[in-house]
Amino acid sequence: MYEYNTMVRVRYAETDQMNIVYYGNYAQYFEVGRAEWIRSLGYTYKKMEEMGIRMPVVKMEVKFLRPAQYDELITIKTILKELPAEHEIAFHHEVYNEKEKLLTTGKVTLYFISVATGKRTAMPANLKLSLTPFFSDDHTS
Amino acid sequence: MYEYNTMVRVRYAETDQMNIVYYGNYAQYFEVGRAEWIRSLGYTYKKMEEMGIRMPVVKMEVKFLRPAQYDELITIKTILKELPAEHEIAFHHEVYNEKEKLLTTGKVTLYFISVATGKRTAMPANLKLSLTPFFSDDHTS
Amino acid sequence: MYEYNTMVRVRYAETDQMNIVYYGNYAQYFEVGRAEWIRSLGYTYKKMEEMGIRMPVVKMEVKFLRPAQYDELITIKTILKELPAEHEIAFHHEVYNEKEKLLTTGKVTLYFISVATGKRTAMPANLKLSLTPFFSDDHTS
Amino acid sequence: MYEYNTMVRVRYAETDQMNIVYYGNYAQYFEVGRAEWIRSLGYTYKKMEEMGIRMPVVKMEVKFLRPAQYDELITIKTILKELPAEHEIAFHHEVYNEKEKLLTTGKVTLYFISVATGKRTAMPANLKLSLTPFFSDDHTS
Numbered sequence: 340m341y342e343y344n345t346m347v348r349v350r351y352a353e354t355d356q357m358n359i360v361y362y363g364n365y366a367q368y369f370e371v372g373r374a375e376w377i378r379s380l381g382y383t384y385k386k387m388e389e390m391g392i393r394m395p396v397v398k399m400e401v402k403f404l405r406p407a408q409y410d411e412l413i414t415i416k417t418i419l420k421e422l423p424a425e426h427e428i429a430f431h432h433e434v435y436n437e438k439e440k441l442l443t444t445g446k447v448t449l450y451f452i453s454v455a456t457g458k459r460t461a462m463p464a465n466l467k468l469s470l471t472p473f474f475s476d477d478h479t480s
Numbered sequence: 481m482y483e484y485n486t487m488v489r490v491r492y493a494e495t496d497q498m499n500i501v502y503y504g505n506y507a508q509y510f511e512v513g514r515a516e517w518i519r520s521l522g523y524t525y526k527k528m529e530e531m532g533i534r535m536p537v538v539k540m541e542v543k544f545l546r547p548a549q550y551d552e553l554i555t556i557k558t559i560l561k562e563l564p565a566e567h568e569i570a571f572h573h574e575v576y577n578e579k580e581k582l583l584t585t586g587k588v589t590l591y592f593i594s595v596a597t598g599k600r601t602a603m604p605a606n607l608k609l610s611l612t613p614f615f616s617d618d619h620t621s
Numbered sequence: 622m623y624e625y626n627t628m629v630r631v632r633y634a635e636t637d638q639m640n641i642v643y644y645g646n647y648a649q650y651f652e653v654g655r656a657e658w659i660r661s662l663g664y665t666y667k668k669m670e671e672m673g674i675r676m677p678v679v680k681m682e683v684k685f686l687r688p689a690q691y692d693e694l695i696t697i698k699t700i701l702k703e704l705p706a707e708h709e710i711a712f713h714h715e716v717y718n719e720k721e722k723l724l725t726t727g728k729v730t731l732y733f734i735s736v737a738t739g740k741r742t743a744m745p746a747n748l749k750l751s752l753t754p755f756f757s758d759d760h761t762s
Numbered sequence: 763m764y765e766y767n768t769m770v771r772v773r774y775a776e777t778d779q780m781n782i783v784y785y786g787n788y789a790q791y792f793e794v795g796r797a798e799w800i801r802s803l804g805y806t807y808k809k810m811e812e813m814g815i816r817m818p819v820v821k822m823e824v825k826f827l828r829p830a831q832y833d834e835l836i837t838i839k840t841i842l843k844e845l846p847a848e849h850e851i852a853f854h855h856e857v858y859n860e861k862e863k864l865l866t867t868g869k870v871t872l873y874f875i876s877v878a879t880g881k882r883t884a885m886p887a888n889l890k891l892s893l894t895p896f897f898s899d900d901h902t903s
Contacts, residue, residue: 351797351807352645352790354638356691361634362537363511366504367775374774374833384774385833396503399542406536409638410797410808492656492666493649493786495779497832502775508634515633515692525633526692550779551656551667644819645789652786677829678785683822 341473342418345375349411359406366399369432369445372415376430380469391454392463397427398448405442412437422467422474426451426459482614483559486516490552500547507540510573510586513556517571521610532595533604538568539589546583553578563608563615567592567600623755624700627657631693641688648681651714651727654697658712662751673736674745679709680730687724694719704749704756708733708741764896765841768798772834782829789822792855792868795838799853803892814877815886820850821871828865835860845890845897849874849882 347368355361377384384394407413416433423429432445453460461467488509496502518525525535548554557574564570573586594601602608629650637643659666666676689695698715705711714727735742743749770791778784800807807817830836839856846852855868876883884890 348794348797350790351637351793352643355633356636356638356640357534357536358638359536361507362540363504363507363634366502366507367773370504370774371771374771383833393498395498395500395544395547397544399503399540399544401540403536403538403540410806489653489656491649492652492778493784496774497777497779497781499779504775508632511633512630515630524692551665639816639818641818643789644822645786645793648784648786648789675780677780677782677826679826681785681822681824681826685818685820685822688818 340418340420341376341380341470342416343372343376343379345372345415345417347371347413347415349407349409349413351409354409357406359408362401362403365401365403365434365443365445368413368415368434369399369417369430369447372417372432373430373447376417376419377466380466382463382466382469387463387466388454390463392460393452393454394428394449395452396447396449399445401443401445403443405436405440407434407436407442413442419470422470423451423462426461428462481559481561482517482521482611483557484513484517484520486513486556486558488512488554488556490548490550490554492550495550498547500549503542503544506542506544506575506584506586509554509556509575510540510558510571510588513558513573514571514588517558517560518607521607523604523607523610528604528607529595531604533601534593534595535569535590536593537588537590540586542584542586544584546577546581548575548577548583554583560611563611564592564603567602569603622700622702623658623662623752624698625654625658625661627654627697627699629653629695629697631689631691631695633691636691639688641690644683644685647683647685647716647725647727650695650697650716650725651681651699651712651729654699654714655712655729657697658699658701659748662748664745664748664751669745669748670736672745674742675734675736676710676731677734678729678731681727683725683727685725687718687722689716689718689724695724701752704752705733705744708743710744763841763843764799764803764893765839766795766799766802768795768838768840770794770836770838772830772832772836774832777832780829782831785824785826788824788826788857788866788868791836791838791857792822792840792853792870795840795855796853796870798838799840799842800889803889805886805889805892810886810889811877813886815883816875816877817851817872818875819870819872822868824866824868826866828859828863830857830859830865836865842893845893846874846885849884851885 414435418431434443555576559572575584696717700713716725776787837858841854857866
């Protein structure tokens with residue numbers, strides 16, 4: 340398992356007239372969580388695209404437990420529970436407010452796609468290498 | 481069952497640098513689908529809010545099968561399969577492109593909430609009444 | 622002069638907790654107005670991009686006179702007052718609500734850019750041809 | 763004069779198929795800039811709303827000089843050049859990329875509005891007090 344936490348402050352633009360964050364905007368928070376999760380491994384999604392791999396989302400599941408509000412500093416926890424065996428990777432996301440209340444949970448599944456061929460491909464080798472220590476049997480931290 | 485189709489043209493703002501609609505924007509399409517579904521029954525979500533009932537989303541599941549692209553005139557099919565027994569209502573959404581290819585499916589679950597009490601409540605009686613013919617046993621259309 | 626009107630219904634996603642359309646969302650309405658303005662001339666912005674011309678925005682001025690609200694069917698009037706002499710084109714936009722009250726005015730200036738060279742270019746000849754009748758001295762309609 | 767710098771990382775959601783930040787999204791960057799500008803003075807826009815004052819935008823002017831791109835860490839400089847005499851306040855914004863190139867300039871004018879009366883009002887006294895040192899004649903920093 341490898342997880343990483345990112346903080347984001349809720350923008351006015353992200354609220355709606357229910358005085359809470361619009362439900363569609365959590366997809367952006369999850370995206371930011373994944374981008375920082377990758378960066379924490381010494382890699383970036385930007386570099387991955389430049390090297391010819393894209394990661395379109397194929398599935399998303401979200402549970403909205405409590406609303407997020409304007410100006411709250413929310414924490415997006417991004418978790419990889421299993422190393423991808425093939426072309427598919429699934430991230431779990433949890434969004435917490437400043438009082439550490441769980442607001443939202445999400446699971447986002449993406450494919451690794453080669454820009455050159457348009458076909459499914461495997462996770463880049465160096466990203467997989469960075470992750471391997473966190474998924475070995477005797478990993479203790 | 482009661483279903484209603486709405487058409488939306490994809491905006492440039494809704495695309496991302498993958499040259500497709502950003503995955504988070506489908507929540508807006510589903511919202512538009514539900515708003516027009518309610519309007520087709522002679523009611524509006526706006527009126528419902530003015531009468532003191534709000535419908536926050538509590539759950540969303542989306543499958544992204546094919547991408548939608550800029551300027552496509554997409555059709556959002558919004559389906560209610562079961563009359564809500566209590567405070568919870570679940571809509572199914574299907575998004576099609578102009579070639580009638582299925583692009584995306586979604587299931588969005590919402591609660592009816594009383595603004596006055598902040599508590600869960602039932603579907604407004606007149607909306608339920610409009611829907612009843614479509615869910616009776618001998619409904620033939 | 623050539624003008625064209627487009628109607629858009631305000632989405633819940635476009636409101637903020639001030640119960641009005643977020644000020645940043647008018648740029649999308651103006652974009653929709655320009656896209657339909659071009660389509661009304663038998664052309665599309667999508668085709669223009671496919672033919673190798675892009676139109677990035679270089680300047681925008683907006684005045685917010687009255688707020689737009691959720692579910693309002695607003696009209697976006699898009700006006701070209703002068704044929705572009707060179708690579709620059711300026712559109713005027715006016716947004717009206719259902720009571721025909723003027724809500725917002727905008728002026729958006731764009732460049733014609735060749736994708737191949739990355740340099741400024743002229744308006745496509747066939748689009749200019751479609752517009753010429755509306756800008757001739759003896760135009761009577 | 764009082765200015766404050768805020769950094770924001772460009773989200774994938776904020777790009778469009780021109781591979782740059784969509785022009786309408788700068789309004790959000792400016793909003794974030796203003797929110798952090800106020801916070802730097804020991805105040806928040808959230809508190810201001812809770813105390814019954816809202817700040818709708820009445821005018822915006824933006825010049826797009828160079829595009830911002832995905833994953834860039836941009837700096838939003840927010841500048842108040844003059845203390846508001848009445849109900850109107852004008853902020854200047856400048857957006858820079860990591861190479862300190864100026865990408866965008868903006869001027870956003872807002873009103874102070876009392877929620878209770880719906881009418882224009884003055885800047886809250888304690889916010890004005892925090893600003894006064896930066897606008898006195900003998901201010902040297």
